[in-house]
Amino acid sequence: MIKSDDNPALDCIFGRRSIRKYIDQPVEEEKITSLLKAAMAAPSAVGKDPWRFVLVREKKNLRSLSEGLPNGRFIAAAALGIVVCGDRHAAHGGLEGYMVQDCTAALENMLIAAHQLGLGTCWLGVYPREERQRHVADVLKLPRGIEPLAAVAVGYPAEERPPRTRYNESFVHYETW
Secondary structure: OOOOOOOHHHHHHHHOOEOOOEOOOOOOHHHHHHHHHHHOOOOOHHHOOOEEEEEEOOHHHHHHHHOOOOOOHHHHHOOEEEEEEEEHHHOHHHOHHHHHHHHHHHHHHHHHHHHHOOOEEEEEEOOOOHHHHHHHHHHHOOOOOEEEEEEEEEEOEOOOOOOOOOOOHHHOOOOOO
């Protein structure tokens, strides 16, 4: 088991893994609220908070969502789908890059918080694939200007994966390349 260099505070990061199998158990409202609070504790450029979230619990809606996510069909079996969307008009300077960065920070906070709460998650990329974005926007009836960036399958895990890191010293450069 990978430990975090004698710093247990980092175990939540090494222990967070993508979970694609879930037991049939709903996620409690207080845990969902905790996930959203953790997400919205993320930093955002100039404090603009362009993130928006759509919670999907109905099985028929989860199935519809899964139909446009070729690598994420398993979201249909999750207790909950959380779609992370961005409001470009709310982002710093109305810029897509800030919107994507801010929403990604919120998403990572959510994933780590879910692991700490005993939940399994898997991040499913939607952005920048236009066909996936259109599909998700249609299924969720997103208003104009709200862009789906990712979907997260959430549930109680039916699989266990060991902690890990993909640390690679060759990816690190000092002072200059």
